[in-house]
Amino acid sequence: MPMVNIAGKEVEVDEEGYLVDLSQWNEDIAKYMAVEEKVDLTDSHWEVVNFLREYYAEYQIAPAVRVLTKAIGKKLGPEKGNNKYLYELFPYGPAKQACKIAGLPKPTGCI
Amino acid sequence: MSDMDEMDDGSGVVKKFMFLNRKAPHGTVYALEGLEVVLITAAFDQDVSMVFTDDGVYQLIKGIDSKGIEVKDFSKTYRALEGYDVEKLYVDQASMDARGLTEDDLIVDVAVLSVDEMANLMAEQDVVISF
Numbered sequence: 001m002p003m004v005n006i007a008g009k010e011v012e013v014d015e016e017g018y019l020v021d022l023s024q025w026n027e028d029i030a031k032y033m034a035v036e037e038k039v040d041l042t043d044s045h046w047e048v049v050n051f052l053r054e055y056y057a058e059y060q061i062a063p064a065v066r067v068l069t070k071a072i073g074k075k076l077g078p079e080k081g082n083n084k085y086l087y088e089l090f091p092y093g094p095a096k097q098a099c100k101i102a103g104l105p106k107p108t109g110c111i
Numbered sequence: 112m113s114d115m116d117e118m119d120d121g122s123g124v125v126k127k128f129m130f131l132n133r134k135a136p137h138g139t140v141y142a143l144e145g146l147e148v149v150l151i152t153a154a155f156d157q158d159v160s161m162v163f164t165d166d167g168v169y170q171l172i173k174g175i176d177s178k179g180i181e182v183k184d185f186s187k188t189y190r191a192l193e194g195y196d197v198e199k200l201y202v203d204q205a206s207m208d209a210r211g212l213t214e215d216d217l218i219v220d221v222a223v224l225s226v227d228e229m230a231n232l233m234a235e236q237d238v239v240i241s242f
Contacts, residue, residue, distance in 0.1 A: 070194065
């Protein structure tokens, strides 16, 4: 699998650019992935990325987008737990893009 | 008619799917693969129930530590099922008894069913898939 150099560190990614070993994740990697995805990281983006990392730590999977939306709504409020808000932050799919930035594998059931 | 049209015709159909888990969590890939299929089925808004029987009941026990065999501990993922609206989890009474397990040993809330109750439940399903 391809190796990329991120902030002086060699990391392995899969064919679609997802981080292979999520224990390597750090903010530099998140920023690198965000540039790849053409996402300009703001505090709102970080909120979702950090939420995903917590979700993964608790359940060992990356959530499907419907599940992510519902869970964000519960934790951060209904104004954030909807597709419009999440797609504005991550136009090519919140589950797909935000998971990549968070260093998680592509969500199961992501179609 | 294109394939796309046929797919559209199929949307909105909800079938009753039962996933039968009979094997221990590690050693074979059945438990993990079965769990992934359940998550995908739930993403298509189907009516999903999961049954754990025979060594399959070990998939749900608390305190699994898979570090020594260098595989992911996916037992935590069963707790995510509720978020996927998969809330019908059943275990077989006889399988629990034979292994000295009670509901308190399990990481999620389940309904414990007798063989007869399980047979009735199975008869109600449109699709039964065994892992």
